[in-house]
Amino acid sequence: MSSIIEVQGVSKAFGGVVANKEVSLSVKQGGITGLIGPNGSGKTTLFNSVVGYHPIDAGSIKFEGKEVSKLPVQEIARLGLLRTFQQTRIYGKMNGVENMLISLPHRKMSIWDALKSYSSEDYERADHLLEFVGLYEKRKLKSGDLSFGQQKLLEFAMALMNEPTCLLLDEPTAGINPTLINGLIDRLKRANAEFGITLFIIEHNMRVIMSMAETIYCMAHGEMLAQGTPDEIQNDQRVIDAYLGAH
Amino acid sequence: MARNKIILYALSLAITLIAPFAFPAYGTQLATLWLMIIVALTWDMTGGQMGYNSLGNIFFYGTGMYVAAVISIGLVYDVGDYTNAAGGGIYEFTDAQYFGGLFLGILGAGIFCSITAVLIGYVTFGLRGPYFAIGTLGVAIAAGELVSNWEWVGGGQGIALPVYPGDLDIGKIFFYFLFAAIGVSVFIFVRWLYGTRFGAAINAIRDDEEKADAMGIHALRYKLITWAMAAFFVGMAGGISAFQLIHFEPLESAYQTINLGIFMVVCVLLGGKGTLWGPVVGAILFHLFKEVTWNYFLGWQWVALGALIVVTVVYFQDGVMGWLMHKRPEWFGIKVEAKVAEEAK
Numbered sequence: 001m002s003s004i005i006e007v008q009g010v011s012k013a014f015g016g017v018v019a020n021k022e023v024s025l026s027v028k029q030g031g032i033t034g035l036i037g038p039n040g041s042g043k044t045t046l047f048n049s050v051v052g053y054h055p056i057d058a059g060s061i062k063f064e065g066k067e068v069s070k071l072p073v074q075e076i077a078r079l080g081l082l083r084t085f086q087q088t089r090i091y092g093k094m095n096g097v098e099n100m101l102i103s104l105p106h107r108k109m110s111i112w113d114a115l116k117s118y119s120s121e122d123y124e125r126a127d128h129l130l131e132f133v134g135l136y137e138k139r140k141l142k143s144g145d146l147s148f149g150q151q152k153l154l155e156f157a158m159a160l161m162n163e164p165t166c167l168l169l170d171e172p173t174a175g176i177n178p179t180l181i182n183g184l185i186d187r188l189k190r191a192n193a194e195f196g197i198t199l200f201i202i203e204h205n206m207r208v209i210m211s212m213a214e215t216i217y218c219m220a221h222g223e224m225l226a227q228g229t230p231d232e233i234q235n236d237q238r239v240i241d242a243y244l245g246a247h
Numbered sequence: 248m249a250r251n252k253i254i255l256y257a258l259s260l261a262i263t264l265i266a267p268f269a270f271p272a273y274g275t276q277l278a279t280l281w282l283m284i285i286v287a288l289t290w291d292m293t294g295g296q297m298g299y300n301s302l303g304n305i306f307f308y309g310t311g312m313y314v315a316a317v318i319s320i321g322l323v324y325d326v327g328d329y330t331n332a333a334g335g336g337i338y339e340f341t342d343a344q345y346f347g348g349l350f351l352g353i354l355g356a357g358i359f360c361s362i363t364a365v366l367i368g369y370v371t372f373g374l375r376g377p378y379f380a381i382g383t384l385g386v387a388i389a390a391g392e393l394v395s396n397w398e399w400v401g402g403g404q405g406i407a408l409p410v411y412p413g414d415l416d417i418g419k420i421f422f423y424f425l426f427a428a429i430g431v432s433v434f435i436f437v438r439w440l441y442g443t444r445f446g447a448a449i450n451a452i453r454d455d456e457e458k459a460d461a462m463g464i465h466a467l468r469y470k471l472i473t474w475a476m477a478a479f480f481v482g483m484a485g486g487i488s489a490f491q492l493i494h495f496e497p498l499e500s501a502y503q504t505i506n507l508g509i510f511m512v513v514c515v516l517l518g519g520k521g522t523l524w525g526p527v528v529g530a531i532l533f534h535l536f537k538e539v540t541w542n543y544f545l546g547w548q549w550v551a552l553g554a555l556i557v558v559t560v561v562y563f564q565d566g567v568m569g570w571l572m573h574k575r576p577e578w579f580g581i582k583v584e585a586k587v588a589e590e591a592k
Contacts, residue, residue, distance in 0.1 A: 051461065077463030085461075091454035093521070094447075095581070102447040106463045111472070114445040137583055162462060 004029040004166050004198050005050065005081075010059035010069075012042075012049055019045040021222045022059070027166070032192055032199045034213030036206070036233070038242055042222040043202045044086060047168050051083045052076040063166070078107035080165035084172065086202075088151045092144025096135055096154060099143050100126035103158040126161065133157040133187060149176040153184070160191055166198040167191075173205050181205070185212060210234065218242065263431065267423045274419035278491065280534045281426035285484045286507060287514035287526035288433045289477040294512065295521035296441065297473055298453030299372070303383025305508030306390050307478040309501035310363060311356035311485025313394065316406045318355045319348025319490075330401040340409045353425075353486035360482025361475040368474045372467060375456075384504065391502030405496025408489060422491040426484065433480050438523055440476075449473050453521070509556075510537075516559050519568025528567050 003026035012020040019042045027033045037043050049056045050063075052073045061069040063081050071079075091099050101118050130136045133153040138146060143154060152175065159167055172188065173181045185208055192199050203209040209216060210230040218226045218233055220242040226233060233239055267274050286304065293299045320329050323344050332338065340348070371382045395403040411418030440446050448469050451459040459466055488495070495501055502508075510533065518529020533555075540551040559566075565573065572579050 053461075073460045074463050074465060077461055082463075083461060085458070089455050089458040089461075091451050091458065093454050094450055098447060098450070101444075102451045102459075102464075103462055104444070106448075106465065109444070111445075111468070114448060114469075115440075115443050117443055118447075140580060141583065142581065158462070 002029050003027055004064055005200065006060075006062040006065075007046070007050065008060045008062075010046070010049055010061060011057045012045055012054070013057055018222050020049065020056075023219070023222075023224050024059075025217050025224065025227070027198060027200045028215065030192075030196060030198055031215070032189075032201065032213045034209040034216040034230075035200065035202045035219065036204070036209060036216060036239075037219035037225070041219040041242075043219055044170060045222075046219070047083060047170055047202065051081060051168065077162075078105075080105075080107070080163070081168070082159050082162055082164035082166070083168040084155050084159055084170060086170040086174065088148065088155050088175075090143045090151050090154050090158065092142070094143060095141055096130055096139035096143055096146075097123070097126050099154060099158055100130060100139075100161050103161040105162050129157045129160050130154075132160070134183065149180055152176055153180075156184075156187070160195065160197070163195075164197060166200065169199060169201045169203075171202055171204060173203065173208050181208060188212060206234075260431075263427050267420045271416065274416070274423055275491075276534075276538060278419070278423040278426045280531065281423070281430040282484055282488065282507075283510065283514055283530040283534050284430045284527055285426065285433055285480055286511040287518070287530040288430075288437055289480050290511045291515045291520065291522075291526045292437060292440075292449075292473055292477045293470075295515055295525070296446070296453060297449040297470065298456075299470065299474075300376075300380045300512070301383045301474075302380045302504070302508060302512070303367075303371075303385075303387040304477065304481055304511060305502060305504050306367075306383070306387040307360040307364065307481040308485040308488070308507060309387070309390065309394070309497065309503070311353075311360050311482035312489040312495055312501045313400055313406070314356040314359045314482070315349075315352030315486030315489045316408055316495075317352075317400060319345075319352040319408070320406075322348050322351065327399050330399065330404075330406055338409070340412070342412050345409055345412050349490055352489075353483050356486035357479040357483040360478040360485075364475040364478035365471050368471045372470045372474075384508075387502055387504050387508060391497050391504070394502070395497040401496075403496060403498075405494060405500070406489075407494040410493055411490070422487060425487045429480060429483055429487070434527070436476075436480075441523065445469065445472075450521075513556050513559060515566070516564065517555075517566055519566030519570070519572075522566075522568040522572075525566050525568040532567070 005027040007023060007025045009022045009024055010020055011022055023046055035043050048054055050061055052068060052071050056069050060067060063079060068076050091102065101122055104122060127136065130139050133156060135150060135154055135157065143151065146154065152172065156172065173184055176184060188199060189212060191197050201209065201213065213230060216228065216230055216233045217224060218239045225242055226236045226239050266277050270277065286308065290304050293301050317326055320326050323340060324338055329338055367386055371379060374382045394400060400406060411421065448464050451464060452466050452469060456466055492500060514529040514533045515526045517533055518527065519525025536555060537552065540548040544551055
């Protein structure tokens with residue numbers, strides 16, 4: 001399998017704080033890749049760099065072989081590289097269906113297309129994906145009134161609606177009720193297998209990430225500490241030290 | 248469309264058509280009511296639906312006035328000479344010149360204001376929240392000051408346009424129907440627009456612009472086009488006002504930031520931000536309130552108006568429609584639906 005995201009020697013500092021220092025990694029096309037690390041190790045900064053949220057100081061980021069480190073957020077999103085937020089972001093004043101419809105991919109949409117109404121296929125797709133994440137019954141409610149976990153599921157469904165080639169998920173299970181987590185793992189795996197979406201996931205819940213990812217990267221203090229299969233990572237002394245605070 | 252809605256629309260249209268004949272003494276007030284509806288509906292396009300609270304929409308109203316006046320005069324005479332005479336001198340307009348200038352002027356005002364909206368928006372849409380409000384307010388105030396020092400368009404004295412040729416009572420009805428035509432067009436236009444993907448995109452920008460960016464929505468493009476559309480209608484309304492008022496000057500009637508510039512925002516807040524009917528309901532209530540206080544509480548009218556603004560902003564932020572939506576969500580289809588397995592497949 002070839003890699004869909006290639007990060008080479010990326011550095012990013014905020015004033016005197018070095019959040020990422022020469023980080024390199026690659027995400028395999030069609031697979032599930034995990035990114036773990038203690039709080040403040042620079043995972044979200046790396047995500048933000050990949051999706052163009054802020055300029056990087058050094059290094060290169062390639063998506064499908066194309067350099068994207070200088071592109072703005074919307075253009076990268078239109079290439080099919082999408083992210084969800086750690087602090088869930090949905091359109092709170094709209095209902096579930098509207099949230100889904102607005103997430104239709106804008107990469108092929110011209111301004112004239114935008115002046116059309118949504119087709120019945122669009123509605124069907126929205127309903128289908130809402131059913132997929134288990135929110136069908138609540139689709140007409142104002143999304144801002146949904147629980148945090150439900151908003152998280154909605155955000156995931158919205159990301160799927162956008163038909164991305166690659167999806168970056170920032171802590172998808174954080175704040176979700178433990179009984180829902182298994183359902184979410186199952187849906188993430190199905191999204192990967194059925195829709196062929198490459199997943200790149202930041203996760204703190206070890207059980208979740210170990211059961212899903214094929215390759216895991218571990219960051220600490222802004223640097224890439226280790227990489228390997230879930231088994232290798234679990235038994236890596238450096239990773240254990242990083243989490244227990246030996247660093 | 249439900250039967251109730253058809254009745255509502257038919258009734259509204261009937262009232263619109265009959266009102267100036269039923270209440271001939273209130274012709275000008277009714278025309279002004281339509282002006283309020285136009286500026287409220289267009290303000291809500293950016294303020295309510297897109298989350299950009301502009302205090303500078305009055306700029307398009309004032310600019311529309313001047314553009315319409317300059318076009319209609321310029322078609323017949325030299326604008327500098329005309330304004331120099333300040334209403335004196337002999338400047339006759341034939342009926343054809345008057346109506347030709349009026350229609351071309353109003354249309355030109357709309358187009359010109361659309362273009363300026365794109366140019367100003369390109370700079371000001373980098374501002375968010377209160378900064379956008381203050382930035383656009385600054386544009387309107389600066390424009391008023393600049394125009395009042397521009398002698399070619401009459402400076403601080405403003406411009407006196409020719410009077411409506413013919414019976415002035417018919418003139419009142421004529422201007423009423425011009426405003427009403429634009430008002431009904433705006434309503435039909437936004438009703439359609441909010442149902443399209445475009446409408447959904449500007450709602451997304453309102454709710455979370457950063458998320459909209461992350462989902463690949465062309466945020467700046469949508470913002471510019473929305474404001475340009477709003478400016479088109481406000482500019483035309485300004486153009487009509489110029490002919491209706493006959494004489495107007497820059498600070499009090501054209502770029503009247505503290506009057507109409509604020510009134511349009513209050514109308515929308517009172518009626519309900521981000522709803523289709525809210526601006527219309529708000530404009531009607533506000534206009535009634537304003538006319539009543541101006542007639543019966545003269546001397547206290549500004550106090551009453553200030554009190555209304557304070558009460559609306561502090562206690563009644565969602566407005567009439569927002570309050571209804573909160574009290575009767577099922578009227579607006581906000582409910583938990585029973586699971587229908589067939590529908591989901």
